[in-house]
Amino acid sequence: METEQDRVVKIEGDENDPLSRGYICPKVFALVDLHEDPDRLRRPVIREGDSWREVEWDEAFRVAAQGLHAVQKTGGRDTLATYFGNPTVHNLPAQLSAAMLIRTLDSHVRFSASTVDQFPHMLAAQQVFGGQLTIAVPDVDRCRMLIIMGANPLASNGSFMTAPGIRGRLRAIQKRGGKVVVIDPRRTETARLADRHLFIRPSTDPLLLLAMLNVIFADGLVAPGAADGLIDGAELIEQHAANYTPEAVELLTGIAAADIRELVKDFTDEPAAAVYPRIGTCLQPYGTLVSVLSLAVNLLTGKVDREGGLMFPHAAIPNRSRGRYGRWKSRVRGMPEFAGEIPAATMAEEMDTPGEGQLRGLVTMAGNPVLSTPNGRRLEGALEGLDFMVSLDPALNETTRFANVILPPRNSLMNPQYSLAFHQLAVRDTARFSQPVFEAADGELSEWEISRGLLSELVRLRNEDAAASGGEPEADPAQAMSATVTEVIDMMLAGGEHGLTVEKLSEHPSGLDLGALKTGGLARVVLHDDGRVKLAGDMVEGELERLAADFARKRVGQVTEPDAEGNGMLLVGRRHLRSNNSWMHNCPSLAEGKPRCTALINPADASRLDLADGQLVSVQSRVGRVDIPVELSDEIMVGVVSIPHGWGHDRPGTRMKVAAEAGGVSVNDLTDEAQTEGLTGNAVLNGVPVTVAAA
Ligand SMILES: Nc1nc2c(c(=O)[nH]1)N[C@H]1C(S)=C(S)[C@@H](COP(=O)(O)OP(=O)(O)OC[C@H]3O[C@@H](n4cnc5c(=O)[nH]c(N)nc54)[C@H](O)[C@@H]3O)O[C@H]1N2
Numbered sequence: 096m097e098t099e100q101d102r103v104v105k106i107e108g109d110e111n112d113p114l115s116r117g118y119i120c121p122k123v124f125a126l127v128d129l130h131e132d133p134d135r136l137r138r139p140v141i142r143e144g145d146s147w148r149e150v151e152w153d154e155a156f157r158v159a160a161q162g163l164h165a166v167q168k169t170g171g172r173d174t175l176a177t178y179f180g181n182p183t184v185h186n187l188p189a190q191l192s193a194a195m196l197i198r199t200l201d202s203h204v205r206f207s208a209s210t211v212d213q214f215p216h217m218l219a220a221q222q223v224f225g226g227q228l229t230i231a232v233p234d235v236d237r238c239r240m241l242i243i244m245g246a247n248p249l250a251s252n253g254s255f256m257t258a259p260g261i262r263g264r265l266r267a268i269q270k271r272g273g274k275v276v277v278i279d280p281r282r283t284e285t286a287r288l289a290d291r292h293l294f295i296r297p298s299t300d301p302l303l304l305l306a307m308l309n310v311i312f313a314d315g316l317v318a319p320g321a322a323d324g325l326i327d328g329a330e331l332i333e334q335h336a337a338n339y340t341p342e343a344v345e346l347l348t349g350i351a352a353a354d355i356r357e358l359v360k361d362f363t364d365e366p367a368a369a370v371y372p373r374i375g376t377c378l379q380p381y382g383t384l385v386s387v388l389s390l391a392v393n394l395l396t397g398k399v400d401r402e403g404g405l406m407f408p409h410a411a412i413p414n415r416s417r418g419r420y421g422r423w424k425s426r427v428r429g430m431p432e433f434a435g436e437i438p439a440a441t442m443a444e445e446m447d448t449p450g451e452g453q454l455r456g457l458v459t460m461a462g463n464p465v466l467s468t469p470n471g472r473r474l475e476g477a478l479e480g481l482d483f484m485v486s487l488d489p490a491l492n493e494t495t496r497f498a499n500v501i502l503p504p505r506n507s508l509m510n511p512q513y514s515l516a517f518h519q520l521a522v523r524d525t526a527r528f529s530q531p532v533f534e535a536a537d538g539e540l541s542e543w544e545i546s547r548g549l550l551s552e553l554v555r556l557r558n559e560d561a562a563a564s565g566g567e568p569e570a571d572p573a574q575a576m577s578a579t580v581t582e583v584i585d586m587m588l589a590g591g592e593h594g595l596t597v598e599k600l601s602e603h604p605s606g607l608d609l610g611a612l613k614t615g616g617l618a619r620v621v622l623h624d625d626g627r628v629k630l631a632g633d634m635v636e637g638e639l640e641r642l643a644a645d646f647a648r649k650r651v652g653q654v655t656e657p658d659a660e661g662n663g664m665l666l667v668g669r670r671h672l673r674s675n676n677s678w679m680h681n682c683p684s685l686a687e688g689k690p691r692c693t694a695l696i697n698p699a700d701a702s703r704l705d706l707a708d709g710q711l712v713s714v715q716s717r718v719g720r721v722d723i724p725v726e727l728s729d730e731i732m733v734g735v736v737s738i739p740h741g742w743g744h745d746r747p748g749t750r751m752k753v754a755a756e757a758g759g760v761s762v763n764d765l766t767d768e769a770q771t772e773g774l775t776g777n778a779v780l781n782g783v784p785v786t787v788a789a790a
């Protein structure tokens with residue numbers, strides 16, 4: 096970035112960056128829009144009736160802390176919840192603050208975007224390797240066959256595979272004589288580039304993977320390579336897979352038995368190959384099982400921990416947390432905690448269901464659950480009914496408009512950046528520390544400073560009470576947060592594995608190259624005490640049995656009984672390169688082009704339902720209805736309707752001029768908070784049965 100005073104005048108890719116190699120995504124240019132956005136909050140605001148009053152930080156911290164303190168004092172600590180959204184992991188001060196907020200607020204009721212996203216992958220990693228973030232990524236740069244299931248990296252840029260410039264990286268697979276196969280109910284941008292695309296009926300991925308395993312066992316193709324002698328539970332997988340021949344699943348999955356057999360042959364013939372499942376396979380009823388089964392395919396055929404296969408990145412600051420499961424349960428539905436969180440799909444009911452422990456307060460940071468979690472309309476009502484809410488967010492949007500106090504962080508160009516999450520998921524080992532682009536002006540605070548001010552004031556109030564009642568005072572969190580974010584990262588690097596410091600990284604402003612992914616990862620990452628890789632513990636076995644029962648009743652791929660709901664259409668999502676979940680829609684540079692929030696349906700369905708291209712249709716589910724223009728295309732499978740999420744900025748009381756004009760509806764007014772993934776409670780946002788009819 097080139098700057099003049101407080102303006103960015105030029106943005107270019109950095110060819111010396113060993114990971115991106117100069118690629119930048121269109122959203123990078125929008126960083127300027129975000130920085131200059133006239134709607135972005137620059138000062139804290141307090142809601143007074145329908146209007147907002149700008150205040151100084153001291154007053155904002157005082158009012159916010161009083162409100163949170165009152166909630167916890169009245170109903171107990173667990174009547175205050177937190178929701179941390181996706182940008183938390185893209186913003187270093189926010190990410191470091193999250194742990195401090197959790198520790199000091201001291202509530203068990205913690206939500207985040209992870210339970211509308213990757214919890215199934217995390218639980219699978221924990222079950223199989225013993226660590227919730229022990230995630231193996233495809234070694235795309237050396238791979239010769241990549242099977243992509245339920246991911247569209249050409250739009251998303253990869254996800255559990257940090258892979259900037261993925262188009263070039265996939266093309267390179269083809270130039271090496273390799274193959275890319277995409278399995279998706281939509282012929283996506285990625286599928287168009289691929290050598291082969293197979294349409295799959297939503298949520299039937301566990302059947303496809305079991306059929307692949309069926310062939311792998313039946314044809315004697317098991318050859319675990321680096322994992323040889325380390326795998327437990329293969330027998331149970333084999334036993335179950337025996338019931339799912341390719342022929343037995345072809346009708347339900349929509350994939351011909353011959354295609355499944357060919358897929359297995361191509362995959363097992365090529366040593367440098369990997370199956371990469373992502374969000375399309377998480378947001379479904381058997382998400383964790385799908386993730387375990389995809390690991391089973393990779394492990395049993397020797398693709399894990401080999402060059403060109405599925406490999407374990409070696410981040411400079413590795414996350415080795417094991418992740419615990421089921422230590423407590425949600426109050427209303429009794430959903431188990433995982434990794435310290437309960438599912439976002441239970442958030443509204445925890446707020447609007449009376450009884451002891453009912454949520455009365457909420458702190459959000461970098462999240463917009465009204466648009467991003469299931470049944471947003473119910474959540475709106477629930478947020479309105481809270482006693483007190485605080486948001487650490489730069490936007491007055493669909494969610495933060497319910498806050499009593501909004502504490503806006505400064506723009507992230509004023510922060511240093513080091514990605515704790517994405518180095519650990521990257522297709523090449525690198526480390527990059529970026530200095531702030533701009534100095535922060537007076538009164539512009541980062542999430543770290545905001546959290547410190549807020550928590551310190553909260554603890555001061557608690558300690559006043561403690562002094563009055565003769566209780567023990569708590570330590571002021573400001574002490575634990577006295578270091579700067581840069582100092583914290585420096586300490587974490589020093590405790591990491593490559594012997595790095597911020598100073599050393601500063602000598603490599605484009606990023607330090609730590610090389611291609613390395614073999615020997617299994618020995619390094621497996622965290623089970625006995626060092627084994629476990630394909631089928633009790634939880635996985637339970638899911639295999641549940642699937643077998645559903646399969647016997649042919650209910651797989653349906654979140655409710657067939658025909659009980661809807662006219663046979665299943666709803667799935669999609670992403671666009673120039674959009675990012677529910678935000679960045681206020682950036683003029685990304686807003687151009689034709690409206691993106693359309694319902695894609697196949698012409699065959701349109702003629703069955705008597706619909707014409709461009710016509711307004713109403714899409715209805717158990718929980719709600721939206722009216723949206725239809726876009727006919729044979730890129731979507733028959734029986735499936737695709738609507739992107741994060742739109743619908745016309746709700747009253749927000750301050751986002753460009754976004755409000757963009758139109759669109761929120762698909763999460765249709766998704767059903769009652770439908771959750773079997774083990775993690777992750778929301779089932781794909782494969783939702785809906786009725787589509789002329790509006
Ligand atoms: N139907 C359907 N729903 C989905 C999905 C889907 O595929 N289909 N995908 C799901 C997924 S994967 C995810 S991750 C979630 C995302 O769900 P959320 O995390 O709840 O939503 P986002 O749109 O990412 O939230 C962005 C919020 O962060 C704020 N923000 C942006 N930058 C910063 C910053 O630097 N600091 C702070 N403090 N705030 C910031 C924005 O103003 C906005 O309020 O959506 C999920 N919802």
Ligand SMILES: Nc1nc2c(c(=O)[nH]1)N[C@H]1C(S)=C(S)[C@@H](COP(=O)(O)OP(=O)(O)OC[C@H]3O[C@@H](n4cnc5c(=O)[nH]c(N)nc54)[C@H](O)[C@@H]3O)O[C@H]1N2
Nearest residue numbers: 245246247251254297298373374375670671672674675676
């Ligand atoms: N431009 C852009 N980039 C993003 C984001 C964004 O909003 N915009 N969001 C970021 C976030 S938070 C995340 S988590 C990642 C997600 O990254 P990806 O996982 O690549 O996400 P999507 O592009 O939504 O791709 C999901 C695909 O799953 C397909 N699908 C739906 N149901 C099923 C099913 O039952 N089975 C199978 N096999 N496929 C199915 C959909 O048609 C879709 O093509 O992207 C990140 N990158």
Ligand SMILES: [Mo]
Nearest residue numbers: 181208212213
């Ligand atoms: Mo996500």
